[in-house]
Amino acid sequence: MRVLGIDPGSDTTGWGVIEGDGRHYRLLEYGAIRSSSRQKFPRRLLQISNGIEEVIARHSPEACALEDGFLATNVKVTLKLGQVRGVAMLVAERAALEVYEYSPRTVKQTVVGYGNAEKQQVQEMVRVLLSLTSAPEPQDAADALAVAICHFHHAGLTQRLFAAEARIKLTASAATRRRVSR
DSSP, rough: OOOEEEESSEEEEEEEEEEEESSSSEEEEEEEEOOTTTHHHHHHHHHHHHHHHHHHHOOOEEEEEOOOOOSSSSHHHHHHHHHHHHHHHHHHHTTTTEEEEEEEHHHHHHHHHHOOOOOOHHHHHHHTTTOOSOOEEEEEHHHOOOHHHHHHHHHHHHHHHHHHHHHHHHHHHHHHHHHHOO
């Protein structure tokens, strides 16, 4: 499976693409879409949209994992972040990707083991988990890779739960058939 992780931001939107089989994963590419705060906000949203479209076209991921929004103290910042997230979701949906959202706390808990981890701790764990020689820069790209890694862990768990549920149903169905045929 190939996953595009996105850390939405109105100035810098981090992204990273990793692929793996549920147990092991490897980095394909990461980066950031930067926009100037001097640009009009709609122009910045277009730039983010175009940048995500280019990454999707280049790597053909099957899923998109986004960092969920958080409530900033500044309402305008929260609204702008929501608009960036909306653009990212729209682009992913147009590309027929499955879209998943993870809270910052869940990402940190999954990748670092501590839900209140600092950004540097996340960067370092991403470096270790992806066997990189240095921590990914900028931090937004490291956060996007962390979101993608988080998705691999949670998607793997979900797949195992579905498989276990299917085995239980199959076993129950077989037991019912044996009782009926007696």
